[in-house]
Amino acid sequence: xxxxxxxVRLENVGLQYGSGPEVLRDISLSLAAGSFHFLTGASGAGxxxxxxxxxxxxxxxxxxxxxxDQDVSSIGxxxxxxxxxxxxxxxxxxxxxxxxTAAENVALPxxxxxxxxxxxxxxxxxxxxWVGLGQDLDELPSALSDVQKQRVAIAxxxxxRPDLLLADEPTxxxxxxxxxxxxxxxxxxxxxxxxxxxxxHNDSLVNRFGHPAxxxxxxxxxxxxxxxxxxxxxxxx
Amino acid sequence: MTSGRSHMGRVxxxxxxxxxxYGAWIVAATxxxxxxxxxxxxxxxxxxxxxxxxxxxxxxxxxxxxxxGTENRVAETVALLLATPAIEEAVPIDEAVSRALxxxxxxxxxxxxxxxxxxLIDVRLRRGTELDIVALEVxxxxxxxxTRIDEHGLWLERVLRFTRALQAFGAALxxxxxxxxxxxxxxxxxxxxxxxxxxxxxxxxxxxxxxGIARQFVAHSRNLAIKGxxxxxxxxxATLFLLGRFAPGGTxxxxxxxxxxxxxxxxxxxxxxxxxxxxxxxxxxxxxxALSRAG
Ligand SMILES: Nc1ncnc2c1ncn2[C@@H]1O[C@H](COP(=O)(O)OP(=O)(O)O)[C@@H](O)[C@H]1O
Ligand SMILES: [Mg+2]
Numbered sequence: 001x002x003x004x005x006x007x008v009r010l011e012n013v014g015l016q017y018g019s020g021p022e023v024l025r026d027i028s029l030s031l032a033a034g035s036f037h038f039l040t041g042a043s044g045a046g047x048x049x050x051x052x053x054x055x056x057x058x059x060x061x062x063x064x065x066x067x068x069d070q071d072v073s074s075i076g077x078x079x080x081x082x083x084x085x086x087x088x089x090x091x092x093x094x095x096x097x098x099x100x101t102a103a104e105n106v107a108l109p110x111x112x113x114x115x116x117x118x119x120x121x122x123x124x125x126x127x128x129x130w131v132g133l134g135q136d137l138d139e140l141p142s143a144l145s146d147v148q149k150q151r152v153a154i155a156x157x158x159x160x161r162p163d164l165l166l167a168d169e170p171t172x173x174x175x176x177x178x179x180x181x182x183x184x185x186x187x188x189x190x191x192x193x194x195x196x197x198x199x200x201h202n203d204s205l206v207n208r209f210g211h212p213a214x215x216x217x218x219x220x221x222x223x224x225x226x227x228x229x230x231x232x233x234x235x236x237x
Numbered sequence: 238m239t240s241g242r243s244h245m246g247r248v249x250x251x252x253x254x255x256x257x258x259y260g261a262w263i264v265a266a267t268x269x270x271x272x273x274x275x276x277x278x279x280x281x282x283x284x285x286x287x288x289x290x291x292x293x294x295x296x297x298x299x300x301x302x303x304x305x306g307t308e309n310r311v312a313e314t315v316a317l318l319l320a321t322p323a324i325e326e327a328v329p330i331d332e333a334v335s336r337a338l339x340x341x342x343x344x345x346x347x348x349x350x351x352x353x354x355x356x357l358i359d360v361r362l363r364r365g366t367e368l369d370i371v372a373l374e375v376x377x378x379x380x381x382x383x384t385r386i387d388e389h390g391l392w393l394e395r396v397l398r399f400t401r402a403l404q405a406f407g408a409a410l411x412x413x414x415x416x417x418x419x420x421x422x423x424x425x426x427x428x429x430x431x432x433x434x435x436x437x438x439x440x441x442x443x444x445x446x447x448x449g450i451a452r453q454f455v456a457h458s459r460n461l462a463i464k465g466x467x468x469x470x471x472x473x474x475a476t477l478f479l480l481g482r483f484a485p486g487g488t489x490x491x492x493x494x495x496x497x498x499x500x501x502x503x504x505x506x507x508x509x510x511x512x513x514x515x516x517x518x519x520x521x522x523x524x525x526x527a528l529s530r531a532g
Contacts, residue, residue: 055442077447077529085444097436099250111248112445156443 005033006069007164007195008054013063015049023049025219027063031197033163036190038206039199041216047199050216051166054197055089056080068163085113088157088194092169094149096141102128102152103137109160127155131185146173150182158189165189167198171205179205248440249433249450251457256428263421264465264512265472267414272473272508274410279501281404285397294362296370298327301383302353310381311356317380318360323368326361415512418465422458422516426523429454437528451524458520459513466509473505 008031015024024046031037039047052058053065056072065072067083075083088109089095096105103124110120128137131151141149150170157165167186171179183198183205190196200206206213215222251257298318300311311329318327335354362368370388377384430437440450477497497505 057442081441081444081446084442089442095439095442097248097439100248104247108248108440109443112440112443112449114449160444 006066007031007033007035008197009064009066010053010060011064013053013060013065015046015053015058016061017058022061023219024053024216027221029214029221031164031195033195034190034193036187036196036211037198038209038211038213039197039216040203040206040213041199041201043201045201045216046219047201047216048168051089051168051197051199054164054166055087056084081112085109085160086163088160088162088165090150090153090157090165090167090170092172094141094146094153096149096152096156098141101138101140102133102144102148105141105152106155106159108156113160123159124155127159128152131155147178150174150178151185154182154185158194162194164195165197167196169200170198171200171202176205180208183209249429249436249453249457251429251433251453252460254425254429254432256425257457257461260421260425260461261465261468264418264462264516265468267418267421268466268469268509268512269472269476271411271414271418271512272470272505273476274407274414275508276407276473276477276497276501276505278404278407278411279497279504281400281407283498283501285400285404288396294364295389296360296362296368297387297389298358298360298377299355299385299387300358300381301355303383307356310384311358314377314381314384315358317377318358318373321368321373323363323366324360325363328359330357330359332356411508415508415515418462418512419515419519422462423519423523425461426454426458426520427527429457430524430527441528447525447528450528451521454520454524455517458516462513462516463509466512470506470509 008029010027010029013024013027014022016022027050039050041047049058053060054067056067059073068086070083072083097108100108106124106127107120110123125134125137128134131154133148133151133155136144136148141152144152150173154167154170157167165186170182170186174182179202186196186198187209298314300307300314303310315327315329318324332354335357339354370386374384374386377386437450
């Protein structure tokens with residue numbers, strides 16, 4: 001029953017930054033609850049822009065965007081935080097706060113929703129152990145490697161038990177082995193019911209896992225399916 | 238915080254910003270000046286009250302000394318004064334008292350004793366009656382030539398006009414510096430917003446509410462204002478205490494005591510609270526406006 005619910009629905013969405021050209025055009029897509037999708041496309045295709053639409057950092061300049069069955073254009077400023085708390089975001093730049101320790105960074109989503117301190121401590125410790133950083137709770141981001149920062153960012157993205165997890169090039173700054181382990185981590189979350197969307201320009205990674213993919217090309221959605229199919233379409237022969 | 242509530246205050250290290258290091262001192266300095274202005278305005282108000290009590294409804298009459306018996310002339314003048322309907326009481330001041338009053342100015346000794354002093358008659362007017370000062374002076378002069386009236390009331394009006402101007406100045410100073418303290422809170426908040434823009438963006442990304450972010454700035458502004466307010470107020474109290482110690486006491490200069498009542502001390506102590514409340518409110522407003530403008 002959960003699988004039938006739509007978590008995200010875009011219809012003919014366009015996005016412009018300021019008065020510039022449309023960087024996304026006529027995008028329609030739907031993510032069912034509990035699904036796992038890749039979002040592929042070359043650099044500049046609009047992957048990051050699409051994710052920013054989904055975590056409410058930008059508004060569509062046309063078309064309609066529904067999140068959790070709510071029309072985003074009709075929700076006010078005050079309701080946005082509640083929606084954002086249902087969405088976990090992992091970005092390529094990690095988005096860690098430099099003066100906070102790994103544990104404090106991970107705790108942030110619980111802190112802003114006023115969770116109890118004892119609960120925060122338990123969850124944070126548990127999650128940092130899960131991503132393999134049980135020994136690095138009190139390290140500042142500057143003392144961590146990129147792989148470790150990435151894991152802190154993932155722990156933070158999931159600590160609030162989001163319904164939707166958006167990952168923007170999570171494997172972008174780590175080697176292939178680390179990238180594969182990272183996707184396995186996201187698959188574990190998917191298994192417990194989280195809807196996952198992973199943007200990446202790394203087609204070989206996408207091919208390794210059997211998840212459906214949306215493909216962006218120059219701001220337009222080209223095709224839905226396996227990356228192999230898209231490749232074939234783009235470079236016939 | 239044993240309740241285990243969250244420590245959002247730690248997310249933005251506002252207390253470590255340069256602006257907050259100087260902010261507390263700026264608040265202290267402004268509260269100090271504001272407190273002194275307020276104290277001056279209040280002390281002048283008290284002084285005015287006591288001057289009114291002392292001088293309103295009173296005049297004094299001077300009867301010049303005369304070789305052929307001052308006493309008769311004084312008695313005649315007193316009789317004339319008491320016959321005036323608007324006058325309630327006329328009491329000659331003992332010569333010894335007059336001499337004692339003059340001693341600080343003229344020095345003690347035989348010189349002063351030999352000096353013929355005019356006799357002062359302290360006159361209290363009847364409430365609710367109108368005294369025709371000019372007519373009285375003419376009548377007195379006709380009966381006892383050389384008699385003069387000292388009208389404190391006139392002098393008092395002039396002094397009061399001056400003290401009211403001083404009072405307004407003190408109050409304006411207090412208001413101006415309280416506003417400066419508020420402006421400090423706004424600037425510190427703006428600086429904090431600019432310095433921590435990235436962290437604020439991350440907080441919003443993970444679902445922080447504007448009010449939650451604002452609360453950090455409000456708490457910070459409160460800390461600044463309380464620290465600065467207490468220091469500024471304590472310095473002002475110390476200054477007032479010292480001024481009080483060195484103030485010329487008493488009647489010789491006809492200065493009433495420039496002291497503050499317990500209620501006025503209370504008003505002074507309330508100044509940091511007012512500054513704190515204003516600082517918190519303006520920090521919140523600044524953050525909420527900036528965040529809603531950021532979209
Ligand atoms: N903040 C922005 N302002 C203006 N243009 C932008 C902004 N961010 C991205 N773009 C443009 O939008 C297009 C898509 O970029 P992006 O979404 O980052 O693609 P991708 O993540 O696939 O590399 C690019 O042409 C980029 O230059
Ligand atoms: Mg990108």
